[in-house]
Amino acid sequence: MKAVILAAGEGARMGPFTASEPKVMIPVGNRPILEYVVQALVDNGVQDVVLVVGYRRERILSHFQEGKAFGARIRYVTQTKQLGTAHAVAEARPHLEDRFVVLNGSNMVDARFVGDLIEQAKGPAVVITQSDRPRQYGVVTLQGSRVVSITEKPTQMISNLINTGAYALDASIFTDIERLAAEGKNDLPSAINAHAASQDVLALRTEGMWIDALYPWDLLRLNQAAIASTADVRAGTIESNVTIRGRVAVGDGCTIRSGAYLQGPLSLGAGCEIGPNAVLLPSTSLGRNVRIGALTTVANSILMDDVSLGASSVVQDSVIGSGVSAKAGLMAASGPADVKIEDEWHAVPQIGALLGEDAEFGSGVTIESGSIVNERTRVASGARIRGTVPAGGVVL
Amino acid sequence: MCGIVGYTGQRKALPILLDSLKRLEYRGYDSAGVAIVGSELKVVKDKGFIANLEAQLPAIEGTTGLAHTRWATHGAPSKVNAHPHVDCSGRLAIAHNGIIENFMEIRERMEKEGHVFASQTDTESLVHLVESYYDGNLETAVRSALREVRGSFAIAAVHADEPGRIVGARNESPLVIGVGPDENFLASDVPALLKHTDKVLYILDKEIVVLTASGVAISDLEGRTVSREPERITWTLEDAEKGGFEHFMLKEIFEQPAAIHETLLGRIANLDVNGFFAEGFTSVKLVACGTSYHAALVGKYILEEIAQIPASAELASEYRYAHGPSERPLVILLSQSGETADTLGAMREAKRRGCKTLGICNVVGSSLAREVDKTIYTRAGLEIGVAATKTFVTQLVALYLIALRGGLDRGTLGYEEADGLKDQLRSLPRAVQAVLNRSEEIERLAEKYRDAKDMFYIGRHVNYPVAMEGALKLKEISYVHAEAYAAGELKHGPLALLTPATPVVAIAVRDHTYEKMRSNIGEVVARGSPVLAIASEGDREIVKFVDDVLAVPELPGIFNPAPVTVAMQLFAYHLARTRQCPIDKPRNLAKSVTVE
Numbered sequence: 001m002k003a004v005i006l007a008a009g010e011g012a013r014m015g016p017f018t019a020s021e022p023k024v025m026i027p028v029g030n031r032p033i034l035e036y037v038v039q040a041l042v043d044n045g046v047q048d049v050v051l052v053v054g055y056r057r058e059r060i061l062s063h064f065q066e067g068k069a070f071g072a073r074i075r076y077v078t079q080t081k082q083l084g085t086a087h088a089v090a091e092a093r094p095h096l097e098d099r100f101v102v103l104n105g106s107n108m109v110d111a112r113f114v115g116d117l118i119e120q121a122k123g124p125a126v127v128i129t130q131s132d133r134p135r136q137y138g139v140v141t142l143q144g145s146r147v148v149s150i151t152e153k154p155t156q157m158i159s160n161l162i163n164t165g166a167y168a169l170d171a172s173i174f175t176d177i178e179r180l181a182a183e184g185k186n187d188l189p190s191a192i193n194a195h196a197a198s199q200d201v202l203a204l205r206t207e208g209m210w211i212d213a214l215y216p217w218d219l220l221r222l223n224q225a226a227i228a229s230t231a232d233v234r235a236g237t238i239e240s241n242v243t244i245r246g247r248v249a250v251g252d253g254c255t256i257r258s259g260a261y262l263q264g265p266l267s268l269g270a271g272c273e274i275g276p277n278a279v280l281l282p283s284t285s286l287g288r289n290v291r292i293g294a295l296t297t298v299a300n301s302i303l304m305d306d307v308s309l310g311a312s313s314v315v316q317d318s319v320i321g322s323g324v325s326a327k328a329g330l331m332a333a334s335g336p337a338d339v340k341i342e343d344e345w346h347a348v349p350q351i352g353a354l355l356g357e358d359a360e361f362g363s364g365v366t367i368e369s370g371s372i373v374n375e376r377t378r379v380a381s382g383a384r385i386r387g388t389v390p391a392g393g394v395v396l
Numbered sequence: 397m398c399g400i401v402g403y404t405g406q407r408k409a410l411p412i413l414l415d416s417l418k419r420l421e422y423r424g425y426d427s428a429g430v431a432i433v434g435s436e437l438k439v440v441k442d443k444g445f446i447a448n449l450e451a452q453l454p455a456i457e458g459t460t461g462l463a464h465t466r467w468a469t470h471g472a473p474s475k476v477n478a479h480p481h482v483d484c485s486g487r488l489a490i491a492h493n494g495i496i497e498n499f500m501e502i503r504e505r506m507e508k509e510g511h512v513f514a515s516q517t518d519t520e521s522l523v524h525l526v527e528s529y530y531d532g533n534l535e536t537a538v539r540s541a542l543r544e545v546r547g548s549f550a551i552a553a554v555h556a557d558e559p560g561r562i563v564g565a566r567n568e569s570p571l572v573i574g575v576g577p578d579e580n581f582l583a584s585d586v587p588a589l590l591k592h593t594d595k596v597l598y599i600l601d602k603e604i605v606v607l608t609a610s611g612v613a614i615s616d617l618e619g620r621t622v623s624r625e626p627e628r629i630t631w632t633l634e635d636a637e638k639g640g641f642e643h644f645m646l647k648e649i650f651e652q653p654a655a656i657h658e659t660l661l662g663r664i665a666n667l668d669v670n671g672f673f674a675e676g677f678t679s680v681k682l683v684a685c686g687t688s689y690h691a692a693l694v695g696k697y698i699l700e701e702i703a704q705i706p707a708s709a710e711l712a713s714e715y716r717y718a719h720g721p722s723e724r725p726l727v728i729l730l731s732q733s734g735e736t737a738d739t740l741g742a743m744r745e746a747k748r749r750g751c752k753t754l755g756i757c758n759v760v761g762s763s764l765a766r767e768v769d770k771t772i773y774t775r776a777g778l779e780i781g782v783a784a785t786k787t788f789v790t791q792l793v794a795l796y797l798i799a800l801r802g803g804l805d806r807g808t809l810g811y812e813e814a815d816g817l818k819d820q821l822r823s824l825p826r827a828v829q830a831v832l833n834r835s836e837e838i839e840r841l842a843e844k845y846r847d848a849k850d851m852f853y854i855g856r857h858v859n860y861p862v863a864m865e866g867a868l869k870l871k872e873i874s875y876v877h878a879e880a881y882a883a884g885e886l887k888h889g890p891l892a893l894l895t896p897a898t899p900v901v902a903i904a905v906r907d908h909t910y911e912k913m914r915s916n917i918g919e920v921v922a923r924g925s926p927v928l929a930i931a932s933e934g935d936r937e938i939v940k941f942v943d944d945v946l947a948v949p950e951l952p953g954i955f956n957p958a959p960v961t962v963a964m965q966l967f968a969y970h971l972a973r974t975r976q977c978p979i980d981k982p983r984n985l986a987k988s989v990t991v992e
Contacts, residue, residue, distance in 0.1 A: 020826070020829055020830070020833055053640075056833070057640075058641075058650045058832065058835070061639055061640040061641060061647070061650070062639075062647070062650045062651050062654060063654075064639070065639030065640075065647075066639045066640075073629075074639075074640075075640075076639075076640035236662065252661065252662060253661050253662015253663070254662070255662075255665045255666065270661045270662060271660065271661040271662040271663070271664065271665070273664070273665040288657055288661060289657070289660055289661065289664055289822055291664075291665075291818075291822075305657065305825070306657075306822035306823065306825065306826070308818075308819050308822060322825075322826055323822060323823045323825075323826045325819045325822070325823070357826055358823060358826055392934075
């Protein structure tokens with residue numbers, strides 16, 4: 001059995017976090033989302049993986065290489081134009097044999113999810129799940145356990161059963177894909193609809209994990225799932241009077257200063273420096289070389305590589321891109337907010353700040369809940385940020 | 397890392413083994429050897445390169461054999477410690493990859509039983525142990541021996557009494573079998589097999605495999621048969637190694653943000669050197685060859701600016717023959733491999749003169765690392781492309797770390813200032829990534845300049861040696877003649893060479909030399925030479941008087957060398973590619989130069 005993972009898309013709805021890497025490479029629990037997908041396949045003995053790459057493909061190639069480090073054998077297919085998911089699968093065809101599975105590289109799944117797909121699907125199958133926001137997805141209409149049709153982003157409520165974008169297919173799908181491509185339809189759900197007209201397509205339910213990231217705040221849910229079962233690891237230098245509770249993974253070369261309080265689950269990448277009396281609360285991931293200043297509190301947040309937070313800062317329910325640096329007293333507290341992404345407003349119940357890579361903050365900056373600061377913005381000391389600040393901007 | 401290959405079939409084993417062995421060269425090694433079973437067992441081995449071994453090999457008949465590249469762990473790299481190892485009778489030969497933990501107790505036992513050891517290796521104890529169990533069946537002897545062995549291993553064994561048979565086994569070290577028609581192969585890694593077959597069997601831990609020309613039989617340590625179908629490898633040799641990139645060089649260029657990260661990990665807060673920089677010298681001399689010499693030249697500026705320590709750089713081949721003044725500087729030696737002959741010579745000369753020595757190298761346990769007082773490893777990983785890329789950039793990172801630590805320990809750098817510098821170091825991976833994101837734009841620029849016969853690179857201050865590195869990259873891989881000059885020196889001679897047919901790459905990032913660089917670019921433009929400026933993002937002035945601009949993120953002056961170098965690496969790469977040059981293996985050049 002081989003697997004195709006779709007990883008060519010940019011992920012424009014991810015705000016500043018896809019400025020220099022594709023969505024599938026955004027880290028949650030200190031590993032790219034795509035790594036969980038590859039891992040789930042390898043855990044089920046599926047080692048031959050075809051990765052369809054496109055946007056910033058080099059980031060994926062550099063990380064996964066030939067797959068050896070992940071127990072997989074990875075081949076790459078470049079989709080130069082992101083025409084659609086069916087087109088992406090068709091590009092992978094030369095490397096596939098009769099039966100194969102298709103997964104989306106930006107949906108976090110576990111071994112059970114993939115195991116159910118492989119074991120239960122005897123013919124073509126689609127994995128479905130319940131969703132509380134079905135209108136963002138393809139809603140599946142069923143007859144028993146047979147797929148009748150998939151309706152993309154329906155304007156009216158049909159049901160709450162959605163297509164997860166995970167499929168078991170065989171080469172016969174390519175006939176439908178090619179025919180629809182001639183009509184200008186390049187998405188996989190259309191091909192499945194056509195397929196379902198001529199043969200049984202199983203709608204498969206699973207107890208396995210499937211978490212989608214549509215918007216930046218979804219990353220916090222992925223992160224929680226990723227580090228819920230993190231290994232308890234101690235490395236580096238931990239000074240006296242440090243309190244560590246729950247599962248906390250401390251990477252190589254970390255320095256944790258006296259008086260720090262760490263409540264797991266937490267994941268600290270290698271080379272982090274946690275200042276005296278800093279407080280880290282669940283479920284927080286720190287990337288590599290992150291510096292947390294004295295007396296700073298971070299809760300339920302993702303801080304990517306090389307972030308540097310000055311003393312006496314507060315960061316809650318936030319996603320902070322690589323290399324963001326803030327002098328003392330950054331205030332990014334959580335609260336309900338309306339957030340605008342790609343010209344659409346979203347009511348988010350609990351959100352802190354979304355900060356793009358290499359943004360720089362002076363001291364005493366306050367960021368209102370749900371604000372987005374795009375990459376490489378410079379914010380002067382004492383500023384108060386509300387709404388969205390464009391990339392490379394300067395805030396005085 | 398060691399590598400093993402084995403062959404049994406109808407063809408002559410020797411050429412197949414040597415060819416397969418070369419495909420494991422990337423794993424790194426310090427000695428190599430072969431064992432062939434024909435009418436008798438013949439073993440030839442030596443320290444050094446496979447080519448070195450090949451040169452002294454007689455034509456050995458025989459259609460079964462094994463070969464090995466060794467990366468020294470127990471016992472120094474030498475002819476006697478090279479594999480394969482033979483038993484007392486000279487009829488059994490074993491090649492081994494990994495470490496046998498309880499080799500001392502086995503060795504003592506075997507010596508008591510009268511076995512005579514030739515080497516200091518852990519492997520040889522296994523050879524004699526197998527010999528002690530041998531009663532005409534190699535497979536059962538290996539099985540009995542392995543039950544007593546602790547550690548990680550992949551082994552391959554042959555016996556003169558059983559021609560046509562290879563016995564292999566693994567535990568925690570890789571071993572794969574290549575299945576062919578009327579012949580079978582064994583190797584540490586798939587690339588060694590792909591030329592001959594795409595059908596492979598992965599051997600798992602605590603399994604024993606017996607190969608003959610006609611079959612492969614796998615069993616466990618208890619002797620129970622294991623059945624497993626071969627898998628088909630659907631990619632080619634080249635893909636397997638390059639992970640989807642067109643060339644190793646491009647792969648390695650794109651690995652630089654990760655390599656910088658690795659080198660920085662855990663060292664920003666505290667480069668752990670036990671006060672090495674605090675005392676014992678008043679100046680620093682940086683000594684190296686080739687690309688590492690350019691890093692040394694940049695290092696002079698880094699150490700002087702950040703740590704306020706007087707520094708100078710010198711070529712290793714010059715330093716070692718110069719008469720040393722009475723001053724005793726700290727001598728920092730830079731070498732990717734840690735085996736560069738001239739740099740080792742310079743290091744020994746520095747020690748003879750009584751200087752403290754510090755090595756910056758990428759290979760753990762290399763000669764340089766073993767002999768200097770202190771080593772800072774760059775953690776760039778394996779570099780296969782002959783043109784150095786990630787190893788250069790990580791050398792710069794090591795120098796920043798040294799300057800930071802040195803400045804703090806000597807009291808010449810304040811803590812406030814150090815914090816600012818640390819934040820800059822943290823941002824370096826993304827500054828480099830920002831340049832990589834412009835790869836396609838750089839490709840278009842390279843196409844525009846592809847027909848140049850001569851090019852000049854100019855820069856000032858820290859960017860002068862960076863210009864030298866840029867020119868070297870272009871020379872090495874695209875064969876375009878390129879020279880670098882300190883921009884202020886143009887009017888003292890080189891201007892005479894400039895014509896509309898000599899493009900000039902000018903490093904004109906915004907630092908304290910920016911205004912002067914603009915005047916120098918003016919001098920060039922006046923001679924009609926096309927100018928490609930490497931400038932800071934958002935510089936709207938420079939576009940007005942140069943032909944092309946390649947933008948790099950704006951950083952404090954001393955941190956510019958990393959992103960600027962990466963821009964020039966990509967320029968050289970794409971230019972060489974449009975000229976269809978053999979990028980990963982330029983003519984006349986070798987990766988690490990271990991001859992003087």
